[in-house]
Amino acid sequence: MLFDYRDTVPLAGxxxxxxxxxxxxxxxxxxxxxRLLALFGLPESQDHAALAxxxxxxxxxxxxxxxxxxxxxxxxxASMTPSAPQAHLFEREIFEQWGIxxxxxxxxxxxxxxxxxxxxxxxxxxxxxxLASAPQPASAPFAFFRVEGEEIHEVAVGPVHAGVxxxxxxxFQCHGENVLHLEIALGYQHRGLERMLTRGPLARCLxxxxxxAGDTTVGHATAxxxxxxxxxxxxxxxxxxxxxRIGLELERLAxxxxxxxxxxGDTGFLPTASWNGRIRGDFLNATACLCGNRFGRGLLxxxxxxxxxNADECADMLHRIRASGRDVRGAVDVxxxxxxxxxxxxxxxxxxxxxxxxLGMVGMAARACGLKIDARFHFPLADLPNRDxxxxxxxxxxxxxxxxxxxxELDDSLRLLEAxxxxxxxxxxxxxxxxxxxxxxxxxxxxxxSQVEGxxxxxxxxxxxxxxxxxxxxxxxxPSFHNWTxxxxxxxxxxxxxxxxxxxxxxxxxxxxxx
Amino acid sequence: xxxxxxxxxxxxxxxxxxxxxxxxxxxxxxGRPELAPVSCxxxxxxxxxxxxxALLPTAGREDGTPTLDMGRCTFCGECxxxxxxxxxxFTGQHRMASFTREGLLVVPGQPHxxxxxxxxxxxxxxxxxxxQVSAGGCNACEADSNVLTTLVYDLGRFGIDFVASPRHAxxxxxxxxxxxxxxxxxxxxxxxxxxxxxxxxxxxxxxSGGLFRDSDQCNKGVTDLLxxxxxxxxxxxxxxxxxxxxxxxxx
Numbered sequence: 001m002l003f004d005y006r007d008t009v010p011l012a013g014x015x016x017x018x019x020x021x022x023x024x025x026x027x028x029x030x031x032x033x034x035r036l037l038a039l040f041g042l043p044e045s046q047d048h049a050a051l052a053x054x055x056x057x058x059x060x061x062x063x064x065x066x067x068x069x070x071x072x073x074x075x076x077x078a079s080m081t082p083s084a085p086q087a088h089l090f091e092r093e094i095f096e097q098w099g100i101x102x103x104x105x106x107x108x109x110x111x112x113x114x115x116x117x118x119x120x121x122x123x124x125x126x127x128x129x130x131l132a133s134a135p136q137p138a139s140a141p142f143a144f145f146r147v148e149g150e151e152i153h154e155v156a157v158g159p160v161h162a163g164v165x166x167x168x169x170x171x172f173q174c175h176g177e178n179v180l181h182l183e184i185a186l187g188y189q190h191r192g193l194e195r196m197l198t199r200g201p202l203a204r205c206l207x208x209x210x211x212x213a214g215d216t217t218v219g220h221a222t223a224x225x226x227x228x229x230x231x232x233x234x235x236x237x238x239x240x241x242x243x244x245r246i247g248l249e250l251e252r253l254a255x256x257x258x259x260x261x262x263x264x265g266d267t268g269f270l271p272t273a274s275w276n277g278r279i280r281g282d283f284l285n286a287t288a289c290l291c292g293n294r295f296g297r298g299l300l301x302x303x304x305x306x307x308x309x310n311a312d313e314c315a316d317m318l319h320r321i322r323a324s325g326r327d328v329r330g331a332v333d334v335x336x337x338x339x340x341x342x343x344x345x346x347x348x349x350x351x352x353x354x355x356x357x358x359l360g361m362v363g364m365a366a367r368a369c370g371l372k373i374d375a376r377f378h379f380p381l382a383d384l385p386n387r388d389x390x391x392x393x394x395x396x397x398x399x400x401x402x403x404x405x406x407x408x409e410l411d412d413s414l415r416l417l418e419a420x421x422x423x424x425x426x427x428x429x430x431x432x433x434x435x436x437x438x439x440x441x442x443x444x445x446x447x448x449x450s451q452v453e454g455x456x457x458x459x460x461x462x463x464x465x466x467x468x469x470x471x472x473x474x475x476x477x478x479p480s481f482h483n484w485t486x487x488x489x490x491x492x493x494x495x496x497x498x499x500x501x502x503x504x505x506x507x508x509x510x511x512x513x514x515x
Numbered sequence: 516x517x518x519x520x521x522x523x524x525x526x527x528x529x530x531x532x533x534x535x536x537x538x539x540x541x542x543x544x545x546g547r548p549e550l551a552p553v554s555c556x557x558x559x560x561x562x563x564x565x566x567x568x569a570l571l572p573t574a575g576r577e578d579g580t581p582t583l584d585m586g587r588c589t590f591c592g593e594c595x596x597x598x599x600x601x602x603x604x605f606t607g608q609h610r611m612a613s614f615t616r617e618g619l620l621v622v623p624g625q626p627h628x629x630x631x632x633x634x635x636x637x638x639x640x641x642x643x644x645x646x647q648v649s650a651g652g653c654n655a656c657e658a659d660s661n662v663l664t665t666l667v668y669d670l671g672r673f674g675i676d677f678v679a680s681p682r683h684a685x686x687x688x689x690x691x692x693x694x695x696x697x698x699x700x701x702x703x704x705x706x707x708x709x710x711x712x713x714x715x716x717x718x719x720x721x722x723s724g725g726l727f728r729d730s731d732q733c734n735k736g737v738t739d740l741l742x743x744x745x746x747x748x749x750x751x752x753x754x755x756x757x758x759x760x761x762x763x764x765x766x
Contacts, residue, residue: 112696113696159697159700160646160648160700160704162679162680163647163661163677163679164647164649164657164660164661164664164677165649165654165657165661166649166652166654166657167648167649167650167697167700187696188650188651188694188696188697188700189649189651189652189691189694189696189697190651190694190695190696190732191651191692191694191727191730191732191733192727192730192731192732192733193730195730195731195732196727196729196730200729203566204566204726207566207589207591207726208726211653211655211725211726211727211750212653213653213654214652214653214654214655214656214657214658214751215654215655215658217655271519271522271523274665274666275522275526277662277664277665277666278526278529278665278666278667280662280665281662281665281667281754285541288540288541288543288544289541289542289543290543291543292541292543292544292545292592293544293545293590294659294751294753295655295658295751297589297591297750298591298592307543327525327526330522330525330526331522331526333522334518334519334522337518509654510654511651511652511653511654514694514696
């Protein structure tokens with residue numbers, strides 16, 4: 001079923017097919033350059049014991065078209081991963097969530113169960129505690145991939161890391177200093193978010209999704225609101241679109257600034273590291289001027305935004321952003337003029353274009369490998385002018401490329417903010433409030449998709465409503481879901497001491513992946 | 516080199532002499548709430564609007580303004596928006612940390628009382644090293660804790676640092692609702708800290724489970740699992756709120 005990315009699809013228009021047909025469909029479309037946006041288990045009803053089939057959504061960037069397909073309920077299917085690696089993590093997730101086995105999957109390991117889930121279970125029972133009705137570990141812990149040999153050693157890091165960051169486990173297979181393989185095991189941040197979205201009241205979904213990944217609050221909130229608006233057929237005022245874009249671009253500026261500082265820090269170039277730490281805060285404080293919260297909590301509402309700016313506030317914000325923009329440009333340019341920094345970044349953490357494409361990488365990390373993917377241009381949320389901005393592409397695929405993409409995107413974001421704030425200052429604020437969302441206004445048995453280019457990359461939300469208009473499935477796909485494997489690939493052939501720098505250059509979300 | 520020096524001059528000196536000078540926060544910032552005693556009758560609008568169940572009936576005044584539990588509050592302002600009597604005010608005050616869980620309750624008509632620092636904190640007056648543990652946090656509390664080490668706040672000048680090893684730490688700063696998958700790692704980290712040790716709960720999730728308190732994959736924060744010495748409310752708390760809280764341990 002092909003459809004425009006802004007449209008919704010009635011499930012009646014998506015007759016279930018067999019797993020073989022979906023496999024053929026997927027391979028044919030991926031070969032034509034489509035991307036796999038989502039592949040998930042779709043239950044037949046909200047009944048807890050309901051059988052589930054598969055549902056997939058693909059996107060073609062050049063035509064702005066999406067394609068969706070679903071299968072009949074399944075117990076198992078032939079894994080598509082060997083011929084379509086983009087499906088690898090989705091299939092693992094389906095096995096974990098629904099027990100539907102992708103037969104022939106080369107690495108059918110849990111996605112979010114931690115390696116010591118069995119130990120945790122045993123210890124809890126031994127202490128006389130009761131497990132919060134968490135599902136049992138699906139099977140015995142799945143061993144890490146091991147490289148054998150007398151000179152091989154293994155380095156295990158985490159879940160608690162040596163900094164103020166989120167938990168995750170990294171297992172390096174090393175030959176001397178050289179990393180042969182890195183396996184990343186996540187799941188420590190798993191909060192059961194998707195289950196809360198489908199089981200809880202609709203009004204709680206927005207605050208929960210604002211916390212899907214705290215550093216991408218505006219991105220996920222936008223994706224959620226756009227999804228609901230597409231389902232309900234609600235039209236958003238151009239002014240609200242601009243306010244949302246201001247939130248998104250401020251988020252991009254703050255995070256790119258922080259990441260460039262972190263890359264400088266791990267290179268040992270301290271001036272930019274310390275300046276950018278401060279300038280990142282200036283952009284966060286600008287977001288707080290918009291909605292009171294530094295991360296943009298409470299900025300968005302169904303149908304529009306909860307906040308507006310009058311002419312004076314626009315002028316004040318513009319003044320702040322120009323000053324911070326000048327500061328960050330100066331701080332980053334100093335770093336990019338330093339030969340020793342460039343030397344350190346060049347060739348480190350290389351990911352080839354082919355690998356990025358095969359893994360379905362998205363966003364800034366994919367653009368650094370030469371893939372021209374940017375949802376702001378391929379799947380725009382509104383027809384606002386783009387002010388000479390374009391997907392910023394580099395081809396070298398290394399840490400330097402990821403640094404340069406970020407640096408170039410800073411200028412784009414600043415230009416967009418100037419344009420939007422100028423426009424908003426010239427027209428009076430919205431008089432009427434955004435319409436309230438009525439849960440009953442969502443259509444039954446319908447699939448909708450939203451794609452938002454967050455600062456890390458394309459955030460994709462997919463919702464399918466049931467006969468009673470409630471969510472049968474709500475999938476949240478953070479760009480980190482695609483890109484963590486890219487980081488693992490970037491480490492191959494590098495030294496273990498390159499890991500912090502590579503990690504910062506991706507700066508992926510743990511909770512956005514774990515949900 | 517000259518380029519770096521020139522840029523250094525442009526970037527100026529940015530550290531704020533806190534607490535002698537107070538930060539200028541956004542006029543839209545929602546800080547410590549204040550509640551006016553009103554008669555609510557049958558109205559329960561704020562109870563329904565609150566995403567985390569932060570409003571509780573006020574003891575002895577069941578028909579009056581509810582008590583607001585800052586330990587659960589995400590400072591979204593929905594209660595203020597729906598209250599027909601205007602009972603809720605969010606001040607611009609960022610100082611909200613409390614040494615006790617009860618100290619986070621905002622009771623209508625009752626003025627906020629400053630709390631004395633418990634004697635057991637005196638040991639860490641001039642040097643406090645904390646190991647941060649993220650346990651299901653969304654990375655907002657983590658980010659606003661991490662930012663304290665930047666030059667605007669310069670946490671180190673107070674003798675406070677985030678350290679890598681729990682063995683080097685005087686306590687832990689916990690963020691997140693404590694996902695079931697992180698519970699053991701959190702307890703193991705705490706047990707690796709030498710005694711005497713402190714526990715600081717940063718953010719609504721760590722204090723009460725926040726938005727995730729009803730999830731079957733999460734615990735209700737760290738409060739039920741470990742003895743908490745300092746509660747810093749917010750979702751996430753403003754960095755100045757966290758800094759103010761940490762400094763209060765040293766008085």
